Amino acid sequence: MSHGHELETSGRLYGLMAEFEDPNTLVEATSKAYERGHRKMDAYAPFPIEELAEALGSHHSRLPLMVLVGGIIGCLAGFGMQYWVNVIEYPMNIAGRPFNSWPMFIPVTFEMTILFSALTAVFGMFALCGLPTPYHPVFNNPRFSAASQDRYFLCIEADDPHFDRDETHQFLASLGPTEVTEVDH
Amino acid sequence: MSVIQDGGYDRPGIIEKPPVLAPGHTTGSVTDRISEVVTRGTPKWFYPAFGFSFLLMMLLIFSIAKLVFQGTGIWGLNAPVGWGFAIINFVWWIGIGHAGTLISAILLLLRQEWRTSINRFAEAMTLFAVACAGIFPLIHVGRPWLAYWLLPYPNTMGMWPQFRSPLVWDVFAVSTYATVSVLFWYVGLIPDLATLRDRSKNKIAKIIYGMTALGWRNSAKHWHEHEVASLLLAGIATPLVLSVHSVVSFDFAVGIIPGWHATIFPPYFVAGAIFAGFAMVLTLTIPLRSIFNLGDFITQRHLQNMGKVMLATGLIVAYGYGVEIFMAWYSGNPFEWFMVKNRVTGPYKWHWMSLILCNVLAPQALWSRRVRTSALGLWIVSMFVNVGMWMERFIIVVTSLHRDFLPSSWGMYHGTIWDWAIYVGTMGLFLSLLFLFIRFVPMISIFEVRTLLPEAKIKATGHPKEHH
Numbered sequence: 001m002s003h004g005h006e007l008e009t010s011g012r013l014y015g016l017m018a019e020f021e022d023p024n025t026l027v028e029a030t031s032k033a034y035e036r037g038h039r040k041m042d043a044y045a046p047f048p049i050e051e052l053a054e055a056l057g058s059h060h061s062r063l064p065l066m067v068l069v070g071g072i073i074g075c076l077a078g079f080g081m082q083y084w085v086n087v088i089e090y091p092m093n094i095a096g097r098p099f100n101s102w103p104m105f106i107p108v109t110f111e112m113t114i115l116f117s118a119l120t121a122v123f124g125m126f127a128l129c130g131l132p133t134p135y136h137p138v139f140n141n142p143r144f145s146a147a148s149q150d151r152y153f154l155c156i157e158a159d160d161p162h163f164d165r166d167e168t169h170q171f172l173a174s175l176g177p178t179e180v181t182e183v184d185h
Numbered sequence: 186m187s188v189i190q191d192g193g194y195d196r197p198g199i200i201e202k203p204p205v206l207a208p209g210h211t212t213g214s215v216t217d218r219i220s221e222v223v224t225r226g227t228p229k230w231f232y233p234a235f236g237f238s239f240l241l242m243m244l245l246i247f248s249i250a251k252l253v254f255q256g257t258g259i260w261g262l263n264a265p266v267g268w269g270f271a272i273i274n275f276v277w278w279i280g281i282g283h284a285g286t287l288i289s290a291i292l293l294l295l296r297q298e299w300r301t302s303i304n305r306f307a308e309a310m311t312l313f314a315v316a317c318a319g320i321f322p323l324i325h326v327g328r329p330w331l332a333y334w335l336l337p338y339p340n341t342m343g344m345w346p347q348f349r350s351p352l353v354w355d356v357f358a359v360s361t362y363a364t365v366s367v368l369f370w371y372v373g374l375i376p377d378l379a380t381l382r383d384r385s386k387n388k389i390a391k392i393i394y395g396m397t398a399l400g401w402r403n404s405a406k407h408w409h410e411h412e413v414a415s416l417l418l419a420g421i422a423t424p425l426v427l428s429v430h431s432v433v434s435f436d437f438a439v440g441i442i443p444g445w446h447a448t449i450f451p452p453y454f455v456a457g458a459i460f461a462g463f464a465m466v467l468t469l470t471i472p473l474r475s476i477f478n479l480g481d482f483i484t485q486r487h488l489q490n491m492g493k494v495m496l497a498t499g500l501i502v503a504y505g506y507g508v509e510i511f512m513a514w515y516s517g518n519p520f521e522w523f524m525v526k527n528r529v530t531g532p533y534k535w536h537w538m539s540l541i542l543c544n545v546l547a548p549q550a551l552w553s554r555r556v557r558t559s560a561l562g563l564w565i566v567s568m569f570v571n572v573g574m575w576m577e578r579f580i581i582v583v584t585s586l587h588r589d590f591l592p593s594s595w596g597m598y599h600g601t602i603w604d605w606a607i608y609v610g611t612m613g614l615f616l617s618l619l620f621l622f623i624r625f626v627p628m629i630s631i632f633e634v635r636t637l638l639p640e641a642k643i644k645a646t647g648h649p650k651e652h653h
Contacts (some may be wrong), residue, residue, distance in 0.1 A: 030405075038528045046212055046380070047635040048408035051643045058406055061413040067421075082348040085337055087237070095364040097349070107354040107432055111361040114425045116420060118365040122372055124561055125414035129407040131375075133400030146384035148376070150213035 004086070012185040013039075014137035015157035016168050017144070018177035023049055026152035029175035030055040033156060036171065040160035044153040066124040067117050073173025087137040137185045155183065193412045203489075205299045206637045207481035215482075215638065219631045220377075220384055222477050227425060227624065230476075235620045248606040249324060252623045257327055259603040266598035271325035273578040274608050276433055277461070278318035278573060278615075279359065280454075282366070282425050284462020285311025289369060290422035293415070298489055302482040305377075305630040306473075307466050308370045313618040314465070315363045317611040322355065324607075351435040354581060358432040365425055369418045372411070376632040423572020437581065440490070441600030443524040447512060453505030457574060460498035460544075462594050463491050464570035471564045484630050492557040495570065499548035502577075506545065520590055528584045532597060540580055543573025 020026045023045055030043045036059055045054050083106040085091065088163075091099045126132070138144055138155060147153050156168050172180045195490070210218075230462050252259060264271045285307035299509035323332045335356045342542035346353045385391040385532035437445040467488070474483040478499040480616050547569035556562035588595045600608075623630065635641055 004464060013537060022640060027643055031458040043405040044403045045405060045408070046216070046376075047632045047641060048407065048412050049641075050409075050412075050645055052405040053409040056405055058409055058461070061410055063410060063413045064417060066418050083338060085345040086348050089344075092347055094347065094349050104349040106433070107351075107428070108348055108357045109431075110428055111354075111425075114421055115361045115364060117421050118361075118368055118425075121414050121417045121421065122368045125372070125410050128410045129404075131399040131401065133409075136402055138398060138402055144402075148380040148383045149216045150211065156273070159367075 007105070008102065009096075013158045013165070014140070014183045014185045015155045015160075015163075016165070016172055017138070017141050017153055017181045017183050018172040018175060019143055019146075019179045019181070020152040020154070020175075023052070023152055024178050026154060027055055028052045028115075029154050030137040030153070033154065033171070037162045038156050038160050040157040040163075042155055042157075044144075044155070046148055046150060046152075063124050063128060066122045066184060070124070071113050071117035075101040075109055077116070078112025079105055081112075082108055090105040121148025132182050135169075137183055140185075141181050141183050143179065143181065187303040192447070197566070198423075203485040205301065205484060205486050206634065210286035210481065210638060212635050212638060212641060215634050216380060216631055218382075218479075218481070219627050219629045219634065220381060222479075222623070223381060223625060223627055224384060224386075231620065231624060233245075233619065235624075238613050238620060241610055242617045243613070244606055245320075245610025245614055248603055248610055249320075251603065252324055252607070253329060257325070258457050261599050261601045261604055262334055263596065263598075263624075264595050265589065265596050266583055268582050268586060269598055270600050270608055272436075273575065274611065275318050275321035276454075276578045277324075277575050278314045278321075278435075278611065279362075279433060280430065280461040281465045282311040282314035282318065282462065283430060283455070283458035285309070285314075285468050286362075286366065286369075286422050286426040287459050287462065288516065289373070290426065293419040294423060297490075297622050298637060299487055301549040301633040302629050303466065303470060303487055303491075304633070305373065306628045308366065308373070309619070309622045309626075310466060310469065312363075312370060313508060313615045313622075315366060315620065316460075317357070317492050317615050319359060319363065320611060320614075322352075322359075325461040349438045351432065354432045355436060358429045360428045360455045362425060365422055366417070369415075369422055372414060372418065373630060373633075374626065375399060376403065376411070377630060379403065379629065380631055412541040427455055430455045437585075440547065442585050442589055443513075443518070443520040444509075444528070444581065449505055449508050449511060449512070453508075456501035456505065457577060458496045459504075460495060460502050460570060461574035463495045463498065464567040464574070465497070467491050467563050467567040468571060469619070471560050471567075473628070475560070477628075479629065480636060488560060488563055489557045492563050492566075495567070496548055496551040499544065499570070501600065503545045506541075518520045523586035524585060524588070528580060531584070531588070533580065533584050533587075536576055538586070540573055543569040544577060547573070 018029065020029065026043055026045060027049065030041075030052060033041055034055055039057070041056070043056060045052060078104075083100060086101075086105075087099040094101075097104075138147075138153075141153075143151070144153065154172070154177075156163060156172065158165075169180055177182075260269060260271070285304075288300050288307040289304040291309075293304070323329050326332050326335075328372035334344075335346060335353065345357075375398055378394050379401040382394035382398050385394055397579055431451035431454065438447060438450040440446060471485055471488070474480055510525050513525040516522075528534075549567055550556045550562065550566055556566065583598050585600055
């Protein structure tokens with residue numbers, strides 16, 4: 001907000017993107033950018049790098065908790081459904097056993113727990129990543145298609161409080177990139 | 186040598202083994218080699234191969250149409266054998282699927298890096314095998330157009346399923362298994378679809394890969410969530426795969442028929458499923474790796490390890506056969522003991538002997554290192570197991586039913602031509618789906634193979650972490 005003036009002059013600038021040839025340089029560069037105070041930034045690599053997520057200062061994922069809640073809901077829903085059907089709504093006498101013959105309800109309860117947990121894991125992951133994203137400015141860098149193949153990128157975004165078009169450019173250039181590009185919206 | 190050490194196997198004692206990835210690869214070369222299978226166009230052999238599978242699939246559709254018009258009378262089913270090929274094939278196919286989940290989930294949790302280059306393919310095999318398996322219970326209900334009655338939903342008849350029945354458990358187990366397998370497979374596929382999106386020259390291909398990749402942009406934050414989700418899914422799929430075949434075995438074990446009513450069934454079925462599944466993975470990957478020249482990624486190491494898993498699960502299965510016989514004798518139950526004698530020396534004795542040959546004797550060849558390191562040797566053993574596991578289900582289903590308590594109700598069972606047509610037809614469906622998968626989707630997980638590369642080992646440390 002305080003840098004609104006710069007944002008106006010930069011027009012529709014999304015951020016500055018540096019391209020690297022190997023993951024080690026990217027991890028180092030990202031750590032330096034983090035130390036410098038940059039927070040609104042992201043690093044891109046063709047495979048998961050644990051150190052990179054750490055260097056970006058990412059916190060523990062909320063996904064495991066979400067999946068736990070999803071699983072508990074599935075478990076209760078699974079048992080509740082069977083109880084309601086076979087005890088309340090449509091009781092049937094099967095071999096003289098009690099209507100609430102709960103050991104026989106365990107397989108379906110278990111499967112429903114698994115189903116709900118898995119659905120939460122996948123759709124929770126999509127939600128946390130904001131997928132699907134039909135459009136994203138990073139793709140405006142024509143070189144960016146290499147991020148899914150063999151190149152590594154660091155993008156410091158223009159709405160980062162410490163972003164300054166020239167200074168950040170110089171900073172990124174000092175980290176050993178092959179190229180620093182301005183990426184527009 | 187450096188690849189072996191840097192490629193994730195730097196523990197002493199493992200160094201002499203063949204690597205999980207041939208030396209000399211980089212992220213670029215891995216990406217090129219695996220994705221070019223998809224992007225370089227349709228190979229010539231594809232048309233006859235796919236055409237043949239497609240014809241078999243048409244046979245499936247035709248046979249099912251005939252079944253719907255004429256009823257299950259076209260099958261060999263009759264009293265006393267009311268469960269025939271449909272159940273045998275259902276269990277056979279779903280068992281084959283289990284190796285895919287084992288490779289993708291259990292071996293991931295056990296940090297077995299060698300699984301990386303075969304898991305995508307094995308998971309796809311799971312999906313297609315489950316698709317084939319799912320057909321059989323549906324057409325076996327007699328009036329397949331009413332199969333949705335198995336699901337609990339409010340209806341004008343005011344009726345609900347009976348949840349104490351293992352057949353209803355099957356519905357939940359198999360549909361959950363299919364759903365979770367699709368999700369797991371797709372989540373792993375997203376980054377590779379993004380790679381194909383970024384490499385495709387063809388505009389339509391670019392759009393389709395782009396849409397299916399959901400706008401994946403390889404962000405480190407997303408990779409982090411993706412990893413967490415994959416591990417969670419693996420943790421979820423592991424008990425799932427064990428539960429599915431346990432539930433399948435309950436279809437039998439909950440019944441009181443001699444030969445079915447046994448507590449050994451769940452673990453013995455699960456081991457048999459993994460045994461059958463690894464056999465099928467070997468049956469398919471051995472030809473594919475030579476056709477597509479993927480020996481760099483599916484190395485000697487993978488073949489050997491799969492051979493070892495097959496040997497181990499085969500021994501568990503053999504133990505299961507032994508326990509079945511021992512318990513029948515030890516229980517003192519004359520019907521159980523008769524069932525065993527009838528199985529071994531009765532009219533289906535040749536089926537039983539071929540089962541022992543295929544599932545117990547043939548896999549013993551895997552003790553030999555020469556067999557385990559020979560692609561042809563492994564392939565032959567795996568074919569024995571494919572046949573043997575089908576035989577096993579035939580023995581369990583048919584020999585238990587055909588002579589039970591009352592000699593007056595004894596009978597014989599043979600599959601008719603339509604039983605065989607549907608069985609062979611599902612192989613057509615399986616192969617058709619498999620060929621389409623190989624043609625349009627990278628059959629080896631590109632991003633996971635990249636993590637095996639020496640250059641993926643990060644020497645730089647992150648900044649001193651600030652915890653909040």
